[in-house]
Amino acid sequence: MSVAPADEEQLAGGNLVSTAVGAITQHIRTNELGPGDRLPSEATLSKELSVSRSVVREAFRSLATMRLIDLNVGKRATVAQLDHGAMSLMIEHGVHTAQININQVYDVRRTIEMRTSTLAALRRTDAEARIILGHAKAMETNFADADKVMESDLAFHLEIARASKNPIFSIIVGAFQGVSRQTWPIGWRSRASDAERHAMNRIHIELAEAILAGDPQAASQLMARHFDESAKALLAAGIA
Amino acid sequence: MSVAPADEEQLAGGNLVSTAVGAITQHIRTNELGPGDRLPSEATLSKELSVSRSVVREAFRSLATMRLIDLNVGKRATVAQLDHGAMSLMIEHGVHTAQININQVYDVRRTIEMRTSTLAALRRTDAEARIILGHAKAMETNFADADKVMESDLAFHLEIARASKNPIFSIIVGAFQGVSRQTWPIGWRSRASDAERHAMNRIHIELAEAILAGDPQAASQLMARHFDESAKALLAAGIA
DNA sequence: TTTATAAAACCTGTCCGACAGGTTGAATTG
DNA sequence: CAATTCAACCTGTCGGACAGGTTTTATAAA
Known part of the structure; x- marks a missing residue:
């Protein structure tokens, strides 16, 4: 006391x-x-x-x-319970003061999330696997409403981090959500066609299925592919 | 204004x-x-x-x-310039309030630092490579003084993160330094013999050389091995 | 005119006191 | 013994005050 x-x-x-x-x-x-x-x-x-x-x-x-x-x-x-608040503020501060660029954010996310998808495939509960798949399917269901697709996308990634059972990963993934909300629409628009957008959703679903199936290699590789294609789309949009 | x-x-x-x-x-x-x-x-x-x-x-x-x-x-x-202060406080708070355990810290570090060593091998300047190698050698030179070995170890990892040219990695690696300072001595002591301790230093030097040689695969794998063996040592010390 | 110096204006760090509400626990009452 | 009431606590916000440190301005000197 x-x-x-x-x-x-x-x-x-x-x-x-x-x-x-x-x-x-x-x-x-x-x-x-x-x-x-x-x-x-x-x-x-x-x-x-x-x-x-x-x-x-x-x-x-x-x-x-x-x-x-x-x-x-x-x-x-x-x-207080652990929370990504502080790290979010820090990351956003870094981006807004031009000390961090979007590519660097993507590299960190790719690195972290390849690991969270691996761990999620190994450790997820059935309930978590269902939630993850639900978010992936919601992206396709709400295809016309970009905002809803984005929120499902963010929730998808965060839920995978949760399923990794390592709170530090959840914090880091959560910390990037603020920045992601600002860049996501750019990536969505920069996809050349709806076919490409559907393809992106398809990867999410496959990733969710790999996690459900408990296949860490497949999950990790799908996550890598997802980030590589997002980076390509962003590059096409002129984000160096 | x-x-x-x-x-x-x-x-x-x-x-x-x-x-x-x-x-x-x-x-x-x-x-x-x-x-x-x-x-x-x-x-x-x-x-x-x-x-x-x-x-x-x-x-x-x-x-x-x-x-x-x-x-x-x-x-x-x-x-202010970007700094790991906030994240350090957060991580330490998580550890001290039993919301984060050491294994989780190690998993995150391993994930991040496999990437920083890859990037460092690709992007390091000659000066950075020399500094990294210098830290690794200092660990062996000051072998008798555990405190100095630790500080060189920490500086080694941080410098690799810097050489990755992604400030977010530097922040994350820096954020774990506080916690690492508390667990490092446990790992050092838990090594069975001085031979094992020399072996650990040896890995650091090999890693530095891989980065100097510009070999990302070797660098990444050596970093992974380093963390795997540290985890083993910590496990031997009874840190579940 | 330029430079050096001195003064004024500004600014942060810390302290104190005050008061409006919200919360908690204990005493009182039924 | 349970419900109610009340007093003690506690935080949120405000205003003012004063000791230094800093910046700008004005003044004086070269």
Whole structure:
């Protein structure tokens, strides 16, 4: 319940807020808190660290923006479930400030998702396999509504990451969703014909079936093909 | 210079700080700011958004903790260079709250770093290749000092990521450094003999040479072997 | 006119106090 | 013993204040 007093002197970057952030994360660790567990109140921390409530607030808010903790008015702060929020903001920041380009995003996604499809084929539950196949089929069903196709596509990829049973993969795949929402329509439009678009949907379905069949090699290769063709389409659209 | 007034109504989560965070990131995007560019002052934003300075401060501080912006006393906030700070905090949070285990970290690292070594072999400059080889050799040179070996090991992996010329890979590899610093000694100790430890160093040198030689297949396979053997060592140490 | 210096204006970091609500747990009451 | 009420807590937001650090402006010197 109390913050370890000896650890107050974090390797903080000069300002008190960093110190407070360190103290809070330290508190989580030393007390082995898990998602949902409550943190000390602002006033308590303020007293224990001998800093003003403002400093503690800024620390709490920072951790909340990163989704490491949850804040609720009236209630105490709680430890949060893992979430891709922070990484999403970071990736989008990188793209918007021209420090990351779309090809680099695609390369990372391809690398990660070849692995998630492999793992999904090995570890998916039947229910997960059905959901994945459902998303793939929804893309074809809603063919005329590009927005719905996109959302199903995103959900498809995320569900595969979930089925890999490694939350880090889910976070990374999730983190790219924001950027993907902006580039997806470009890829869709840049396909030369509806035939090509149907072909893309076909790959999704085959991939879902490979995962359902528990065939990791096939799943991985289909994912690679999917990304290669998407990259080609994007290239055709002039995204160097 | 001014915040787009129509965008003030972000999809904010009820609280004003989220709104402010959205307004600031929006400002960066609409004005196409890059690293080093200055942001409006707290007072300015406070007026434009019609919120108190406290709210703007918490928003700024949140973005600073995520390393999206840099704060300096007296100076205006500036757009920050991409950095793995936010992701590191997130990963460490996940590990410490038992939402992520070490095997999952290793799987992600293996996946990512097989790719970075492939790319490094293809894209590295001569200078980068020399630095990578230098880190590998330093591991053997400082064999007796485990701490130095570890730091060279970490630097080795990070430099390979840099040589891949994809900043996202650098970020991800960097994000795992904090966790790795905690698990590395376990792996080092769990090696059965000094011979095994030398063998591990040997792989690093061979990998560096593969990258120097521009052989992506060899580099990738050596990286895979490295991770497989590390995983084995960790397993032997009882890390399920 | 140009340059160097000094002053003013600006800016962030931190603290304090205040008040509106939302939440929680304990005392009171039926 | 259960339901209700109330007091204590807690967070969200605001405003003001002051110590430094920084930038710009104005002034003086060369």
